Amino acid sequence: MSGAKGVTAGIIYPDHAAEDEYPWAADLLGVHLPVTHVYGTDLHAVPELLDLGRPDRLAAGAAALAEHDPQSVMWACTSGSFVYGPEGARQQIDQLASAAGVPASSTSAAFVDALSHLGLTRVAVAASYPEDVARLFVEYLAAAGIEVVGMSSAGIDTAAEVGALTPEEVIDLAVTHDRPEAQTLLVPDTAMRTLGVIPDLEARLGKPVLTANQVTIWQALRLAGSRPTSSVLGTLFAQRQDHARQ
Known part of the structure; x- marks a missing residue:
């Protein structure tokens, strides 16, 4: 480091x-x-x-x-x-x-800039949000020229509920909703604790993982x-x- x-x-x-x-x-x-x-x-x-x-x-x-x-x-x-x-x-x-x-x-802008930095344009999204909110993120990404090949919605209503997810639940949410054709997986919620599981996720998926x-x-x-x-x-x-x- x-x-x-x-x-x-x-x-x-x-x-x-x-x-x-x-x-x-x-x-x-x-x-x-x-x-x-x-x-x-x-x-x-x-x-x-x-x-x-x-x-x-x-x-x-x-x-x-x-x-x-x-x-x-x-x-x-x-x-x-x-x-x-x-x-x-x-x-x-x-x-x-x-x-x-x-x-x-x-x-949101950081996701777009991080994708540009890594040269990635084809993503899957593992969202914690209700579907209507998650779709707005897909639209935001699409406007930046990013192809979303898969989007999942966990339908969690509040940030407090997201913050209570265990590391195992975070990993399961992410791994379950990856798409093989995606160059990277995005996990877009700052209420979710993800930093400690990124190495595990990248090893399992064999691709970069970007979290909020x-x-x-x-x-x-x-x-x-x-x-x-x-x-x-x-x-x-x-x-x-x-x-x-x-």
């Missing part, structure tokens, strides 16, 4: 579920990932998710992180970003960057000007190349 001492990337996390993955990864990578929380309902439903990602909520999160002097800020929520659609999600990022005064992004907290941390550090590597955070953190593979 190679670290990046002195790098600070701020994390705006919705409510409480799997936020402990951020200090764990920070210790592993030798960086600072301070987490602040914004609160709404943790229901995976479109009106509630639109409310959760409101500009004033994220601006308040950025203000709370200012004491840490972050070099980047991330909205660590997949559904609370892609639910706005491609243009709305881009506007959400721009507004957050303006409020924070540093480069910003969201988990993983890509959020990668994007946060990339925007802060750092690309630490790790042997335990999957293919995404094992490669330092600056350009996508052909």
Whole structure:
């Protein structure tokens, strides 16, 4: 593992579920990932998710992180970003960057950028969300030129329920919903604890696995000007190349 001492990337996390993955990864990578929380309902439903990602909520999160002097800020929520659609999600990022005064992004955008970094365009999605919400993620990916060859919906209504999944249940959800023709499997929910099972998943599936907290941390550090590597955070953190593979 190679670290990046002195790098600070701020994390705006919705409510409480799997936020402990951020200090764990920070210790592993030798960086600072301070987490602040914004609160709404943790229901995976479109009106509630639109409310959760409101500009004033994220601006308040950025203000709370200012004491840490972050070099980047991330909205660590997949559904609370892609639910706005491609243009709305881009506007959400721009507004957050303006409020924070540093480069910003969201988990949804991080998935797209991580796929580009690895040169992957054909994916399967193992979603915890209800189907209507999961389909909005598929539409978001498709707008970025990503082919979704399979999408599953576990139909879990709240982030708290997702956060209570055991490692074995996370692995089962992921492995069950992979597709052989997919170049990678996406697991899009920051409420799900996935960092500790990525090596196992990649070994079982024989392909890269991208999860919400993983890509959020990668994007946060990339925007802060750092690309630490790790042997335990999957293919995404094992490669330092600056350009996508052909």
